[in-house]
Amino acid sequence: MAKAHLYIRVSTDEQAERGFSQRDQAERLTAYCQRLQIEIGKVIFEDHSAKTFERPEWKNLLSSIKRSKGQECDFILFTKWDRFSRNTSDAYQMISTLRTYGIEVMAIDQPLDLTIPESKMMLAVFLSMPEVENDRRASNVFFGMRRGKKEGRWMGMALPGYKNLVTEGGRKYIAPIEPEASHMKWAFERISEGIYGTEVIWKMARRRGLKCSKSSFWSAITNPGYCGKVVVPAYKDEEMQIVEGKHEALISEELFYEVQEVMRGRKKKITLRQNFDEKLPLRGFLMCPKCDWMLTGSASKGRSAYYHYYHCKPECKVRYPHQLVNEEFENELRLLVPRTGVMEIYQEIILDIVAVEEHAKEAHIKRCLALITDQEKKVKKAKSLLLAEIIDISEYQEIKNECEANAATYRTSQTQHTRTTEERKEIEKTIKKALENLRDIIRLYEDSDVDHKRTIIATLFSNKWLFDGKKHRTGRMSEGAEFIYMRNKELQNKKTGDKVLKNSISGMVPSAGIEPARFPIGV
Secondary structure (H helix, E strand, O other): OOEEEEEEEOOHHHOOOOOOOHHHHHHHHHHHHHHOOOEEEEEEEEOOOOOOOOOHHHHHHHHHHHHHOOOOOOEEEEOOHHHHOOOHHHHHHHHHHHHOOOOEEEEOOOOOOOOOOOHHHHHHHHHHHHHHHHHHHHHHHHHHHHHHHHOOOOOOOOOOOEEEEEOOOOOEEEEEOOOHHHHHHHHHHHHHHOOOOHHHHHHHHHHHOOOOOHHHHHHHOOOHHHHOEEEEOOEOOEOOEEEEOOOOOOOOHHHHHHHHHHHOOOOOOOOOOOOOOOOOOOOOOEEOOOOOOEOEEEEEEOOOOEEEEEEOOOOOOOEEEHHHHHHHHHHHHHOEEEOOOHHHHHHHHHHHHHHHHHHHHHHHHHHHHHHHHHHHHHHHHHHHHHHOOOOOHHHHHHHHHHHHHHHHHHHHHHHHOOOOHHHHHHHHHHHHHHHHHHHOHHHHHHHOOHHHHHHHHHHHEOOOEEEOOOOEEOOOEOHHHHHHEEEHHHHOOOOOHHHHHHHHHHHHOOOOOOOOOOOOOOO
């Protein structure tokens, strides 16, 4: 008696289709074997696509046949040829493989006697029809998705930070989902700063709660979907397009292209500053009065707390409590008094500098517009070369993509250099605020964190100085600070601040010749 294995396959998209249920296939195959008195061997149920033979249950069946060298059955039965395969070339190869083990395949609803040569023509029809049907479905899906992208609809799996949703009318779309959306926005902002590497920021975002693999993260941050765009890939004669999407943008277009600049390495990365102890702002500015070595600072653990000291090398044994050193330095700052009239001069100088910078920005914007026009001309020229068949479509597409990327970069740069009236007013307000801070330098110093305190110190004093345990013997002030400030001790025996100003800066003003006298550059 002949023996047959029954192969019953259904794919996910066929579950609801009439006539393709596994139970219906099993009933008809069983009745067929009973009618022809064929012994039933294995009954294999498969829930997988027939585009290839990389199916779990089929691979197990084929392995079993190879181990038994074809002795376990004579036939493999299925209802129709599309249950066996939807790929013509793969189907012929598998039929040939099974025949080497003496096993024939047969579709009970589309019977063929393959020993008859003419039957091979019908086999080709039965095998090619499912493949053509698959290709037609794939084509319909492809063009449907392409049309959706052109309309600005997001097609496919949502990006990290978004969620796939469906409207009441059945139309699919994506929308931001929290907290992932905030995590991705935070990641874009951190990358644009150029401080940390992209992988480091991914790890930091993961610690914040972002659920995204490293490869998905790298792919996501280069996707313009985050700034509300949808990419329509090039296809045949159609060029690649970036259209305005209908979904909500997480970040601005400027931020997105700024991140791409960082990714391409065109934006200079910021060097992280060293962290300093808040209680030791003068570390690195003081010299040892005993050996002229630079004093450092550290904390020593006591019985119940840590105590901070400025100290020299262990063998020198110079050591001062941080409270004493810091308080005496603040007393030195209290001696600084702005010179009469200097702040007004500084304000005029800074406003002149801002005006010069504004002209430079306007010139930069004009250059950006010229460069954008140049990129557009290159695309037009490349298109004419394509029409003249001097270059092919791939070369044209490469030129076009590069020009569009460059133009987007120039537009971002143009936007970044454009100042609104409100921004100009804010700059003037900031300048006035900064000059007020210079008038009350001790308050500015006391209200600052350790990094800003060190910046103030480095700006005021050009050299390191000695601390002898009681007083700071500060060295020469920087040129700008010397011009702005005088110490209270200089006021001794002086009747007015105007006389002090005249005597203190008279040597800094060049004598008038043919041209009017000017203050030194940098003042």
